[in-house]
Amino acid sequence: MLAFLSPAAARERVVLPELQTAATALALAAEVGAATYAPLELRYASEQLEQARQAQENKDIADARLLLEQSIVNSDLAVAKSRLGRTREAVQVQAAANARLRAEAGLAPVAEGGRP
Structure with missing residues (x-):
């Protein structure tokens, strides 16, 4: 009898x-802070992974698939989104540090466009 027709194969x-x-992609997303920066995407990915496991069963x-x-x-x-969020935060921190240094040096504040 052919193996693919046997009850054990079924x-x-x-x-x-x-x-x-x-699973690896989901773990990476959690590791880089997706719970903070992309909670919906993280939840969707988790739910879809669980649904895929059920479909496989x-x-x-x-x-x-x-x-x-x-x-x-x-x-x-x-x-x-997590990398973007962390980058934006780093830019804000650096901009604040630059503003403090400019103030200490007696220079005019920088406008939003990046020019004094």
Whole structure:
């Protein structure tokens, strides 16, 4: 009898390589501060990963792959938004430090466009 027709083969769990990729992307997003800078994207990525696991358990592989792809995209977006948020904060801190130095040196404040 062919192996793919056996009951044991029907019960085998399909392992999707995208599952690990999505889990890693989600972990990276959490690590870089997505809970602060991109909470919705982080939540969506987490929910989609869980839904993909459920679809995999139900042997709905096409749906699982689509959900994993969406999870990865949302995780990547969360990482990008987190990096942008941290960069903006660093710019604000540096701008405040520059303003203090300009004041101490007796120079005119810099306008928003970057020119005194």
